[in-house]
Amino acid sequence: MTAGVDARTAPPAVPVAPVGPPGELVRTGETFRVVGTSISHRDFEQKVRGELSYADDWRMPGMLYGRIVRAQLPSALIERIDRSGALAIPGVHAVLTAADVPRNAITEEASGLGMDPIVQPVLAADRVRYQGEPVAVVAAETAAAAEDAADRVLVDYRDHPGVFDPEAALAPDAPLVHRQGNRLVEWRLERGDPDEALRTADAVVEGEYRTQFVDHAYMEPEAGVGWIDGDGVVTLRVATQVIEHAREIAQILGVPHTKVRVIGTYMGGGFGGKEDMTIEPYLALLVWATRRPVKMVWSRQESLLARQKRHPFTMYYRTGVMSDGRIVGETVRIVGDAGAYPLLSPRVLFAGAVTAAGPYDVPNVRVESTAVFTNNVPTSAMRGFGAMQVVFGYESQMDRLADQLGLSRTEIRERNFIKKGGQLPTHEQLDTYVAVRETLQTALEALDEEAGSGDAALDGGDTNAHYLVGRGFACGIQPYGRSRFFADRASCWMGLERDGSAVVRIGVTDLGAGQAASLAQITAEVLGVHPDRISVHIADTALTPLSGGTFGTRQLYMSGNAVLKTARELRDKLAPVATSLLGVDDPAELEFADDRVAVRGGADRFLSLAELSGAAEERGVMPFHLSTFEAETGHFDVRTGRGQTFPDFTFGTHAADVAVDLETGQIRILRYVACHDVGRMINPQRVEGQIQGGAVQGIGYALSEEIRIVEGIPESSLFADYLMPTSADVPDVRAIPLEIGLGKGPFGARGIGEPPIAPPAAVLANAVADAIGVRITELPITPERVLAALRERRGVGADRERGGPTPA
Amino acid sequence: MYPSLFDYAGATSWPQAVQLLQEGGEEAKVLAGGQSLVPMMALRLATPALLIDVNGAGDGEPRRESGRLVVPALTRHATLQRSVVVRDACPILAEAASWIGNIRVRHRGTIGGSVAHADPAGELPCSLVALEGAVRVLGPSGERIIAASNFFQTYFTTALEPGEVVTAVEVPVIASGRGWAFLELIRRVGDFALVEAAALIDLDDAGQCARVRLTVGAVGERPVDLSDEAGAVLQNGSIDEASAAEVGRRASAAVDPPDAVHGSGAYRREMVAVYVRRALLAAAARAGRGGAA
Structure with missing residues (x-):
């Protein structure tokens, strides 16, 4: 074992003990050094010390503060918006309404099967459909001035019939939330003949169950800072589960996808609440309009009132x-x-x-x-x-x-x-x-x-x-x-530095559940680099290969497999260099562990990973690799x-x-x-x-x-x-x-x-x-x-x- | 979550606070612990033009004065909860304080602020009425002492006149042998109560009820003193499941709490019966025969 690796962080390789009844288990017989151990990671310590820079902790020179004006009625027509009072407040730089949005549409085809064409406006134009829907957005030199200005954007509403119960909304004469009808989607699955089975069953139990709206209520609010960088790229450093929203933001601004960059921060919880966009389009609009850095943080009231909830x-x-x-x-x-x-x-x-x-x-x-x-x-x-x-x-x-x-x-x-x-x-x-x-x-x-x-x-x-x-x-x-029909993919870039330390670049966002830390552990397992010598760079659309958002319990499956695949391929790429230097024929004789590559059973025949990295580069074998993991795909017939x-x-x-x-x-x-x-x-x-x-x-x-x-x-x-x-x-x-x-x-x-x-x-x-x-x-x-x-x-x-x- | 603009003035004595309050008029508010006022300002439910910070106006500790416990207005709830003097002289007050908010609130919030705010769900107003306590106030025309039963008038409204500030609260020392209990129903630790019940009981030599004080809180516009109703059932009788339940039923009939997110009015009314019964039994269990009466 190398110095610095203690028994806690890297116990000797032992077979994983089988659990449960024997015979039915799938066992690989693999043994692990780093996987399966409760090693710590820098994010733990930084959080406990209060050193981690969350989205709201970021500040920029000349930064403005953004605030959203929200609908005060759940269903109404907008007759007029008067922003003069808001603009008159000292320090107010922008008051934007629907007309100011280059492309006023948040588009995501959520079903994956082409089923939902309804477009959500970034800012409501002529009608509001729920209480709290964004109607305007302001930027000012202080957060208090932004709040004052938001209070003084006067919106005249005319009542419009609404519907608040989903079963009532299915009635033929129910007020329409969207002209396409109130039924958004209906999935129907059937196997066998349930009607006949229920007729002939010995007993039938009927039950009706109701669940409620709940909130994600994460500790960290929706927050971020945006600015335009030296290359004219709108850059948003935000708490988000999905950096790929950069594309949607670019479409809203009407700029090429490459002109929006999203940097995802370590989050204080997401639970799905930061999976759809929250502050991003509003921050981007204010940055675009003012050409100044802008910060936006939603208050807990806004979050509870207007951010999406769990379905009843x-x-x-x-x-x-x-x-x-x-x-x-x-x-x-x-x-x-x-x-x-x-x-x-x-x-x-x-x-x-x-x-x-x-x-x-x-x-x-x-x-x-x-x-x-x-x-x-x-x-x-x-x-x-x-x-x-x-x-x-x-x-x-x-x-x-x-x-x-x-x-x-x-x-x-x-x-x-x-x-x-x-x-x-x-x-x-x-x-x-x-x-x-x-x-x-x-x-x-x-x-x-x-x-x-x-x-x-x-x-x-x-x-x-x-x-x-x-x-x-x-x-x-x-x-x-x-779902398999999304043909999910995750990409990863991995490199071995000249000193034998490793770099991982991957677009994964970290909710606070240790997404990045797990990837370091997997990398360490395969390449034999000590986890402390691995840097995992995550969540930056400009710098990290995209790996999809952190949601749907997909991240270990997707980015974990992407890292595993990339690490194995990188190892395989470097193995011939090692075999030739160590004088063995078969890469299978090599063992990558303890920051070196060694011949199995030959205690004195090894190279440090630093030596391997340098030797590879001398031979024109670049010690880095990009790879993509493709999830199992499949077809579903609606x-x-x-x-x-x-x-x-x-x-x-x-x-x-x-x-x-x-x-x-x-x-x-x-x-x-x-x-x-x-x-x-x-x-x-x-x-x-x-x-x-x-x-x-x-x-x-x-x-x-x-x-x-x-x-x-x-x-x-x-x-x-x-x-x-x-x-x-x-x-x-x-x-x-x-x-x-x-x-x-x-x-x-x-x-x-x-x-x-x-x-x-x-x-x-x-x-x-x-x-x-x-x-x-x-x-x-x-x-x-x-x-x-x-x-x-x-x-x-x-x-x-x-x-x-x-x-x- | 940013208050609207306000001016700030610090008072280093109670007379100075009174003077500042007179100058500030209706737009001025007194800042003590700030645990109710500041959140209301952040939500812009309160928009005072002037804040008069009285935290520099005095720093005395709770003390005994001829059979009374005097608690200076700036006494934090955490002090009330832990002070040996308070626990010895009036343990029900320490118990009530322990139910207030959370540890952060208890370290900032003050007894003077709590009584002046007069939230009907406040633990201290409910206890003070049960204890037959009083509030010392200082105003432009000098000091006066107002009985707790008259001080709390309705929602967030007290007998304080313009220009008056609360300087201390006083309660009779609880004699040994007097049984007491403070119970409250909450949905979540640290929240405002749905129902509060404060009971004080003296037993005679035969173990019968010699005197009973009973107050319920959080179920009306101010603490509800039900001592007479309780006495009508319990006086000179034994305090047991049946008699305590009977007082509970009468207490429930005497209140009409409103609906709230934490519980409907009907539920809270039903719970008054439960908590009155439990508080009376708990107080009786603590009381000693031939006690304080």
Whole structure:
């Protein structure tokens, strides 16, 4: 081992221990030095020290401050905009309206299948379609002057009929949000004959489930600074998940794509909220108009009021089952509120449709998934992306089926779990090992272990309260990677410096989940360069090969594979230089490790990587390489609903015990475990972080978070009224990553960014139902809804008081 | 999130604060801890033309004065929470302070600011009414002491006259044997309460209720004193599940809280019954026979 590599950062190579039942596992027998270790990375330390320069930390000489003027009504016609008052304020440099936008259109064809032609204006011209829609944008010398100016842009509105409920919006006489109609997209998947199966089933359970608008609520607001550089390129240094938006920004400005550069900063969270553009077009317009550097930071109010939200779903499930627990048929109808513009709604409703039957092989199934325009704030990407809402539906159904048949809740799931080779409602077959059963067993065992270890008094110290205790769990399936029909690609440039250190250039953005750090770890594994000697340059459209945005749990799969491929190809390119210098015939005899390349088994026959780099260059073999990873592609037929969708899926199970206060309806989580099969961990600490963070965010979704929108007007525009839990409100989540079924990421890794957020709502709904004997079918599970359910139970005379959780 | 323009003046004494306040007129606001005023200014819900910073006007610590606990206006909530003098003389006040906001708010916010702001969901107003406390104020015509029961009038409105500032709060020292409880219902740690209940109970030698003080907060325009209603049920009787629940029912009937994002009015009204019952039982459990009465 080289100096500086301690046991923690680079343990000796040992085979990865197999987990779970032998025989069914795919094992490669690979051993790892760096992959699978919880090494730190500079971003951790910089964040803790407060040294990392986030988007809002950037300043430029002569910088102006931008602010958006937003619609105050959810549906209205714009009669007149008077900007004279704003322009009269000292220090105001620009007040722009729709007429000032060279090409007033945000275009992204979200479905990928040519289904949504509706264009969203950058600034509303003649009509506003949701409260908070940008109408004008101002720039001034101070942030306060910009705010004063924004307040003085006077907009005269005329009321225009709006529609605020997606099902009402589908009525024939509903006011139209867009003249093309309120139905944005409808996906229809069908396998077998669900109607006949439901007719002949031994039992049919029907359920209707409703979910709410929620916000991403990341710590870092939408922020950035823009300027025009010396080459006349509009340069935006912004918090974004997708630097490729540079092309859309160029189109808005009417300039060649090469005249806009986006530099993505390390983010303080994105969760899909920075996947669509946020500040970028407004910043670009102000920079373009004033020729000055401009900063824009959205206030939390703006963010809560007007940035896109998670889709509320209404889900209608009918599930038919035989008395032995086999599910024979299911129909699912999903209606999602898209809000006023398409954004990524077609894709979200698609992901919901594909996973609507859950991790179960249902031979006869029909899914209809519709996105509907309303005059509510637009909805779009958020961690879980449509595959989250449906977990609340299908896992509530599973417990109901178990209760109906008198089967245990594990048994009904185990009888129906999908396996490798099993089919989704799209008819596609899963082609990797499905370890959902193992995650279920592991989660329940861990929960028993936690319960056995004893914990705080149930009553939280209040001896005058009355509680019931219950247990719940839920399994989930979540895709990783973009739909195959997007033919996703990620490119990477990698070079070995003369001193043997390595440089990686790749367009990936870093949400805070360690995207860049993982890439350093993969590079280190292949090239043998110590991770501290690797610089990963990310997220700059001018300097880094594009690798696609960080969303859809695609980044490890895509950029991880791109880095792995590039590193292996670079290694293969340099190997002949090494073989000739070391006097061996076969590159397979070489081992790249510990900052050198050595002959296997020949301790004294090695070159340092610095020597290799220099020798290669002398021989005209340039020690750098550019490569592109191409994801698995496939065809999907919109008409039949058949075909291939996502490259692969991640499975998991969460389980919890809760105490329900029978007088207040409050729910206290006594213990919570979350288990996912991730195939292979690149960095275990980061994997656990993703699982814990996802579970906590999902708990907020389950119990308290909601942007309540009444007639198009959001009631929660401050964190005071948006009940995101704090560290004092959530339990310790025990995260259990398993490495069982190898996936399609580098070294068999599966994506873990999104999957952990999805199960908690179903887990807690099931646990509450177990405790009080009544099921909550609408999120969030508020104390008032619990009390209403308890009243309903008393109404029907059931009495099921119990002291402890029901065994699973 | 930027306040509109305002002038700033620092006062180094209470008389100077009164003078500045008189000069500033209706457009002037007093800045103490700023934990309510500053967010309102940032949201432009408050747009004072002049801020009078009274943080330099005095720095006394809570102290006992002839059977009363006197808490200077600039006492931070964190001090209230931790002060040995307060915990000893009036533990319910320390308990109430611990429910205020979060640790940052408690380190800046002051008792004087809290009572002058008179948020109906404030923990301190609710406790002060239960404790039969009083507010010391200084104005152009000198000092006066206003009973807490008269001080809090309606939403964000007090008995303060123009030009008057709060200089201290005083409460009777809680005698040993007097049982007390302060409970509140929240959806999330650190948030404003949906319901608050403050109870003080003295038991006689037989363990029966000799005297009861009961106030509920966050459910009306100001703290609601339900001591008479509680006394009608409990006086000279035992405090048990049944009698405490009966007071809870009466308390619930006496309030009509509005709907809020955190909970509907109907829910909060129902919870008044629960929290009154729990507070009475908790206070009774702390009370000693033949205690303070």
